[in-house]
Amino acid sequence: MTNPDIRCRFAPSPTGYLHVGSARTALFNWLFARSVGGTFVLRIEDTDGDRNRPELIDVIFDELRWLGIDWDEGPFFQSDSRDRHRQVVTDLLANGRAYLSERVNEENVVIEGSELVDGLAVRYRVPKDRQVVFTDAVRGDVSFETNDLEDFVIWRSNGTPTFLLANAVDDADMGITHAIRGEDLLSTTPKVQLLMEEIGATPPIYGHLPLLVNEQRKKLSKRRDDVSIADYRTRGYLPEAMVNYLALLGWGPDDDIEIRPIIEIIDKFDLGRVNKAAAFFDLKKLDHFSATYIQNLDADKFVELVLPYLHADERWSAETIDVAVVKEFAGDVQQRVARLSEVPDWYDWLFLDSVEIEEKAMNKGLRKAKQADEVLDGVIEAFADCAWEEDVLNQTVRAVGDTLGVKSAVPVRVAVTGKMGGIPLYGPLVRLGRDKTIDRLRTAREHLRSSS
RNA sequence: GCCCCGUUCGUCUAGCGGCCUAGGACGCCACCCUCUCAAGGUGGUAGCACGGGUUCAAAUCCCGUACGGGGUACCA
Helix, strand or coil: CCCCCCEEEECCCCCCCCEHHHHHHHHHHHHHHHHHCCEEEEEECCCCHHHCCHHHHHHHHHHHHHHCCCCCEEEEEHHHHHHHHHHHHHHHHHCCCEEEEEEECCEEEEECCCCCCCCCEEEECCCCCCEEEEEECCCEEEEEEHHHCCCEEEECCCCCECHHHHHHHHHHHCCCCEEEEEHHHHHHHHHHHHHHHHCCCCCCEEEEECCEECCCCCECCCCCCCCEHHHHHHCCCCHHHHHHHHHCCCCCCCCCCCCCCHHHHHHHCCHHHCCCCCEECCHHHHHHHHHHHHHCCCHHHHHHHHHHHHHHCCCCCHHHCCHHHHHHCHHHHHCCCCCHHHCHHHHHHHHCCCCCCCHHHHHHHHHCCCCHHHHHHHHHHHHCCCCCCHHHHHHHHHHHHHHHCCCCHHHHHHHHHCCCCCCCCHHHHHHHCHHHHHHHHHHHHHHHHHHC
């Protein structure tokens, strides 16, 4: 089903970062537009003059692009329609649908006058004894009594429109047919609808998305939670994983297939199937998605994505990184990480001059390992003149262990890498070289001697 | 307080009156594989908030209750 007449929009305010909840809203709008062949519009709700600095806005564009969410029209800025907004307010004032208002000692006082006055706010006069009903694309019929609504400000005393006014006017002017947004905006809907009625416009179909919540089941907040998309990007989540995961918060395909290309998600997406209950943003599951996407990367792409992280690592200089080595063991590293930022720790021992043995590994892998000293002695001796090939190295370590009747791989691994776990050892050892390897084995042997 | 919205395994979800002794995924547990850690494979764990209706039949429809959330700004 395609309908080119459908127009939806994402309308963030310029906060200086893209919130994951906003990203999810943007994504659902985008998925909806793409799935029906409609138009996706980007509009910046910068009615509050203090906040429309370019640097606060560009990051939002950046993050949207990173996620692969592209827009067909815009970005438009609400502040560019100031004259139009002022005109609407002026009209409402002139025909008595709104009035001048001032806040005096916690009280709103009505000021006489039917024209805009500098320094005074304008309030919309909410009609009495009426019901505002609408059919939400996600929630079904919703209704409000206007008697429960207070007169609200549509024009600030500083000469700017409020979100309520600008939102109504702009959606009308831009021909928005569907407004998909967070549930936190549900109770503003009757106010906006009333304003649209005043200007003779047909309101869009609203679809209020369930909120994203934290473990306390509270709306994700900037203070307590990791909400910035940019931070997830820095930590090395793949955008494809992020988008795939976000799409599944509040919605699910009917065929139980969760990890799938965006093109299929678009195809499966159905606004009417969006859930109503709040969804917990589960990092563990995001990690799983990200790990899967990283695992499926081809080696070249993986290297390309990971090089910046390796180069930025302060433990070595960028020139130290051997791209060929990174690529050779890419597959082994890929199946061990959920985020790109974790990657350097799997390669580090290959690029470091010497390794520091982690305390835990020292204890468990060397001190407490049976006859670790003899294993090291044996391997040091055997490594001195054996062929420096993967299979030979493997066999050699094994043989030393067999002779002693103990497991020999772990002590060697700990001595060379400094850690208990890691990628398969012997291939990388070939690249590390005989000298460095034996050197590390000797160093570990010394440690053992001095600490026992 | 008032208004609005919501409630299926711990979590994300499938389910839109019979196919449900409720399916999948993450997590967790066990086993297999294995030079380690993983990955992978196999199996397991766990849920329709509660109470009334309606119906031959309800997780699915209606009404209450409880609990949770959102809003109630010259923020959006």
